[in-house]
Amino acid sequence: MIIKNVNIITKCEILNNYCIEIKDDIITNIAKDIDADNYIDGFGRFLSPGFVDIHIHGGGGYDFLDEGDETYQKITYAHMIHGTTSMVPTLVASSIGDLKKAIGRYKNAKNYTCNLLGLHLEGPYLNKEQCGAINIDCLHDPNIEEAKELIELANGAITRITLAPELANSNELIKLLRENNITISIGHSNATLDIVKNAYNNGANLITHFYSACSSITRRNGYRVLGIIEAGYLIDDLDIEIIADGSHLPIDLLKYIYKFKNHEHISLITDAMRAAGTNLKETYLGKMGEGTECVIEDGVAKLKDRSAFAGSIATCDQLVKTMLKAGVDLNEAINMVTINPIKALGSKFKKGEIKVGNDADIVLFDENIDISLVIINGEIVYKK
Template sequence: MRTIIENATLILPEGILKNGFAVCTDSIISQIGEGPFGKYNDSDMVIDAKGNYVSPGFIDMHTHGAGGHDFMDNTVEAYLGAARTHARYGTTSLVPTTLTSTTEELLNTFTIYEQAKEQNTDGADFLGLHLEGPYFAYNQRGAQDPEYLRNPEPEEYNLILAHGEKHIIRWSMAPELDGALELGRLLRSKGILASLGHTDALYEEVTEAYKNGFTHVTHLYSCMSTITRRNAYRYAGAVEATYMIDDMSVEIIADGIHLPKSLLQYVCKFKSIDNIALCTDSMRAAGMPDGEYILGSRDKGQVVVVEDGVAKLPDRSAFAGSVATADRLVRTMVEVAGISLSDAIKMITRNPARILGVDKTKGSLESGKDADIVIFDSDIAVQTTIVKGKVIYTQNNNLKS
């Protein structure tokens, strides 16, 4: 079966191509070209992009849920519901993310994830799990439940890996904790991305962590040490180390609230565009109206308030998660940070694909790669989302046959 997208403004690795077309054969991109497509078959599904942008599908490498669902609910329904919601906003691949919890909950998560992945036919593709915690610094816990914070112990993390290694694609932790460097080296040997986050590490500790496998930074600036003073002496923190280590990649919550315009522009000025990825870090209220929601599982999570485009703790003392969707991230980077659309798309397609190690099949419009495609207009309003050649969301006004 072929799906042909014509009259498209294609966002390609080498630049933007107007009046282009893309052909998907079954689940793979089979052809990219310029001008009219040519000869159609009776069985072809033709999509008229009407001059709108056609880009690789968005990849969200850090999300906790959407559409009223949180992955910590630990139900297949939650996984599938969140995947469907994110797909409406252009996400074709995502990495379900946990919160600090008991080991028992994590082990149960692997079973639920495996079942959900098998049943996921009409939502964003699951790339693997992101364990966010439970190995975090107490002072940088953010909205993570402090009851479950602890240091990494081989007996525990080896048990977790024994049950979930084939499902885990990344693991975030504070690298300064006792035992974290050993775990970082172990993850690197298994091809799992080790990421530093919720950390009080000093510059020197981060540079040592980088040598031991920690090559990525979880939500830069959020729950992360910066310049501190101890007995009159100043010390650089994790934020400063992020900029000093050129090859260290970062992810940013580009909702325009977690990081204001000035910080978004600062990141883009002092980190290579190739090493910046966008993520939603969204909780269950993404794609939902304002109000009260539960952050984390319904039975053990905490109440948060969603207002002003972000989730907050009830006392408004801190943010408690994002409610962003992927289209909003791109829009913010273009309209607020002032970067080009091509660079913004790169940050949510090619870059996360490379960082996660899935760039051989995802992240760009190229022949031979997965047919993960999104069509959107000049306002970054999503018209159609295609996952592995299957249209899973459309406004129904662009299908010709």
């Protein structure tokens, strides 16, 4: 497959009026011109790597905790048409029994559209004081035997875990996760800067939805103690992910983050719940019928009493649009939703960057980030 007349967004620059060649599922050539009779005309649109969402709970009316064969198909399709080609299905803290069942369903999932890059367990080892919309009864201190059981059951299918490093037994848990090559993310936590530094030194490399359910400066007997937010700015190599839907973090805060954090360490996530890509007005966060009730208004999910947000209804194209509004240039905004999240996962995948030898996960869009073509593993899966 050859695509001509596109502006290719690579990691460092935009190659105007270029061509790309794909053989099987791999990018094999990027050139000013490629000789071919049959090709796809990009009509001067942008061509970028497919978007990578490393924190996503659902969409299209479904949540990854739902039973039923259609769950993976519905969620991946709902996000794929908005440019997502890879995702890390995220399971919000639930009973251990439900998590085990959901891990089993991940392993048996069929007929899904996007690449699945392994599961993200958002809990259960989180701080109840920073539970956000998560059911507090499902949260507890790390239990190493239980964690081992989950990891063994998943058999390599857990890519990432969010934990609160101030809880008892966290050091042992972090060691276990590192040994199993699982990305360690700090979130739903009241950790102080010292605790974050310790976790970072032991292998944690990411902060889960920066600003949401994260500690900041507190005063203890008059002394100011720094928290996760300050750690995110002070530790250069510590990656942060942000829900760039324009609601969880207002545009001015996105500008602030962009000003003070190296853009190469910022990843955009949807943290989308089941209502993403639907017109639902009332729904649940978590398992259908059993999760936390929420309402959808002003383009975001809220707890029924409106005391807190309960996840976003964003898709990745919207995240890019929001970052452009915040003054980020297109090249950097695209990196934040492609190569940066792949790096945050430890660069285990040949994705997130348009270069020869990488997987052919590609999206085409215009200057309004309106997606017109999606290619996953060399196959056209969506054409507007």
